[in-house]
Amino acid sequence: MTVAILGLGNVGKGLAKRLAGKTELVLGARDVAAAEAFAKSVGVNVTDYAKAIAVADIVVLALPYAHALEVAKSGALNGKIVVDPTNPIKPDFSGLAIGHTTSAAEEIQALAKGAKVVKGYNTIFASLFDASTAATTSVPVFLAGDDAAAVDAVAEIVTKSGFAVERVGGLDGARLVEPLGMLNIRFGYGLGRGTAIAPNWLAVAA
Numbered sequence: 001m002t003v004a005i006l007g008l009g010n011v012g013k014g015l016a017k018r019l020a021g022k023t024e025l026v027l028g029a030r031d032v033a034a035a036e037a038f039a040k041s042v043g044v045n046v047t048d049y050a051k052a053i054a055v056a057d058i059v060v061l062a063l064p065y066a067h068a069l070e071v072a073k074s075g076a077l078n079g080k081i082v083v084d085p086t087n088p089i090k091p092d093f094s095g096l097a098i099g100h101t102t103s104a105a106e107e108i109q110a111l112a113k114g115a116k117v118v119k120g121y122n123t124i125f126a127s128l129f130d131a132s133t134a135a136t137t138s139v140p141v142f143l144a145g146d147d148a149a150a151v152d153a154v155a156e157i158v159t160k161s162g163f164a165v166e167r168v169g170g171l172d173g174a175r176l177v178e179p180l181g182m183l184n185i186r187f188g189y190g191l192g193r194g195t196a197i198a199p200n201w202l203a204v205a206a
Helices: 010-019 032-042 049-055 065-073 102-109 126-130 148-162 171-190
Strands: 002-006 022-027 045-047 058-061 081-084 116-119 140-145 164-167
Touching: 002 010, 002 049, 002 081, 010 022, 010 148, 010 171, 022 032, 022 148, 032 045, 045 049, 058 065, 058 116, 058 148, 065 102, 065 171, 081 102, 102 116, 102 171, 116 148, 116 164, 140 171, 148 164
Parallel strands: 002 022, 002 058, 022 045, 058 081, 081 116, 140 164
Antiparallel strands: 116 140
């Protein structure tokens, strides 16, 4: 499957570095010329959003939540598997702008009606993409989605990117995973734990 990563902020670049050479990959950027040096450094092509989406089976919205909504509204995601790593954070980073009765992933799905949205990567700080894969193979990426085949496809990408898969059920599970991402942000920045952290679930022997 061809994966398109839209957005070349820290998450988009980090995931691109992890996936380059492991799957068919294309990058989508608002400013293609400015993104060419990075794309060349990882050996992949970069184009505008529309062209990247058109050739992809899986589209990663590595964008701020508001920009991800704009792409969802465009209709270009029809028929695509869409990975939503966004956290709908307030401008002052004090908490989530939405949550508990809906989620960023569900709002994106509502706009991109012909897509199959899967929540994923929102609890991963971008700095973890620069760690060795040996250090992250047990770090979970929590996946929520209503389409089982789409979740399976994204799970394969997660494994190729050097992380573990933790399935949380349907897309409404994003209502739980997004607050978990916010908690991780609070630990990392508000409570001084730094960004080399990630939530995990442990099985405790009786």
